[in-house]
Amino acid sequence: MTDETTRPTTREPDHAIEPIFAERWSPRVFTGEAVPEAELLRMFEAARWSPSSYNSQPWRFLYALRGTPEWQTFFDLLVPGNQKWAEGTGALVFLVSSERMKVGDELKPSASHSLDAGAASLAFALQANRQGWHVHGMGGFDRERAPAALNVPEHHRVEAAYGVGRATPWAELSEEQRAKERPNGRRPITDFAFRGGFPQRQD
């Protein structure tokens, strides 16, 4: 996309990887375009095929489309700082994980329900990007009110919220917006990949 090639990036992988990973990023300025439900379902379909402990598939995606009655309920759960930019997104999503999994015929606590939901969250975001949409994750939402507002059952954890939408093209951004609207960088893998165990320092 022209927009992506003209937008400056700090994402130069140090090792050869599939383009899909460094291509994904989280804008903060969205056009206000609604996300068609069919487009959103493709993103969930990608999440569907993620790995999970005992194939327990603990992820649950709750969503509200812009312009529908549910939108306000979802939007009201976001902290004001996130509402500011999420207003321009076209769908709001809450990711919830089930804390229990079936092992044989028994329901047992899962030690990896959040981890497994996280895998699904990446598939969701990567697929969105390939469809021309962008996903922006949020930890800033009302964690006390969310379970009741979203009718979340017992033994489930509300993990994160996401705004999905169309990123505003670089050419249409103000100078002030441009300063924030470039994909951010990462620490090199030598900072987090250690052979044989952690080195002798706190990290």
Added chain:
Amino acid sequence: MTDETTRPTTREPDHAIEPIFAERWSPRVFTGEAVPEAELLRMFEAARWSPSSYNSQPWRFLYALRGTPEWQTFFDLLVPGNQKWAEGTGALVFLVSSERMKVGDELKPSASHSLDAGAASLAFALQANRQGWHVHGMGGFDRERAPAALNVPEHHRVEAAYGVGRATPWAELSEEQRAKERPNGRRPITDFAFRGGFPQRQD
């Protein structure tokens, strides 16, 4: 790859998605081929670009290569059921997350360190597949002994273990192995994607 096309699969996406998601799967029969370190680093590089709360990048990958002194330490942490098949892998990896993140100059507890590590874990597995390797995740390891054995600092959580290796080609599997060695299925998205919040049932 011929191997992948002749291996039966239960993975037929219901919605159009990038092939990378349904292609990934977790074998249980590995050839014993060692994973070159340079190959493994590419997998961590893919993980590197995952999203995380405040870009805190809480994932840590600890690894041992087959045939090196660290291998045995890592291998001994696996439960016997996993040791059985992990013996054929070419690298063992433990994923650890940092429970704290920097917000401004302050170290604060992160509500999403496991979720964020899970995102990184999917990138790692997807990239591995594209390189011709396979990743198999394990929750079954000695969670009490792992932190000391891997020199894991305080405020960190050992999330999961992974075997990385070369999947044995379908043609070389016994009938008994073939029964288990086909990519597993998933529930349809209607089982986990809900508009407006959870439906009125426990799930």
